[in-house]
Every structure is written in structure tokens, then in C-alpha cells.
Amino acid sequence: MLVNNTIILELKATEAIVPEFEHQLINYLRGTDKEVGLLLNFGLKPEFRRKIFENSRKKLKY
Template sequence: MNADQDSRLIDSELTQQVIGIFYSVYNELGRGFSEGVYENSMAIALKEEGVPFAQQYPLTVWFRDKPAGEFRIDLMVDSRLVVELKAVTRLTRAHEAQVINYLKATGVQVGLLLNFGDRPEFKRLVFTDAHKQTHR
């Protein structure tokens, strides 16, 4: 099994469950609402499904053992899946980079970028120890 196959297996059951919830929320609400409405709707649906999560999860970025900045992750699911929500026309590399940076800062390996745009769109992003070696 190669590294790409391994990365597809990381938390695949949890990511599939969250993607299913994403489509359910999108199908029920449609497009056009603010990101906050979708975030709250995802939180309601995750809670109804019994999926543990934290909304607006605080994240401190450290540099040389000192806090360098603070961010909030839209949803941290089961302490092992970063979920970033967007309501834009299309996802960009900058959106992907945001999730990768959250993964780097938290040590979590898998993130989902979910877009409630003109059409539902998602990207599953992985940042493992193998990726860390190639990004130094």
C-alpha cells in the first residue's frame, strides 16, 4: 500500500459521515446563506447524529515557544477532524492552504473543506508525518 492509499484510509469513516451530513444540510437549506448559518446548521446536524464536535474551536499558533497568533476552526470533529466551511462561488488554493495550516498547527491529520456555494463541493485534505518531511 502506498502513501496515497494510506492517507485515504485515515479517519475515512468519520470523514464520510461528515460529508454525508454536509450534503444533507446543503440539500435542506440550498445555497445563498452566510457561512455562519451553514456552520450552525452543521452543528445542529452533528449533534442530532451524536457526533462529538466543538464549534469555533480555538487555536493558538506557536513560534519559538511563544504565541504568534490565534484562530478559530469552524468545527473540530471528535478531536481528529478539522472542518472548515465556506459559502463562496468556488474553492481556491488559499482555502486549501488555510486547512493545511490548521492541520499543521493542531497535529490533526485530516481536514475537510466544505463549500456551500452554487453547488456543494468538498475537499478532503491530509497532512501526515510523511507530508511533514516533504514540506521542510
């Protein structure tokens, strides 16, 4: 989900955040011009992760 054309929002409802969820969010950031992503989990204990991937670190696409 894209919020205000600025932040990628990934929503989950599982027992806990697993590394694969975080890797997927990073892949979304790499594949777009967005730099900030939020992973929100509404499972047993709500939790979140914020990921930042600066555009300056991304490879240029031609």
C-alpha cells in the same frame, strides 16, 4: 471546527473553492496534531476537498 477531536472541518459558502482556502486548511493541519481536514463549500455548486497531512511529516516542536 473540530469534529470528534479528530478531523478539522472548514466551512465556506462562496462561489467556488479557491487555493487560499486549501492552503489555510493545510496550515491548520500543520499547526495541530490532526492529520485529516475537510473543506466544505455550500456555494452555488456544493463541493468539498479532503486534505491529509501526516504527523510524521510535521516538524517537531520543542
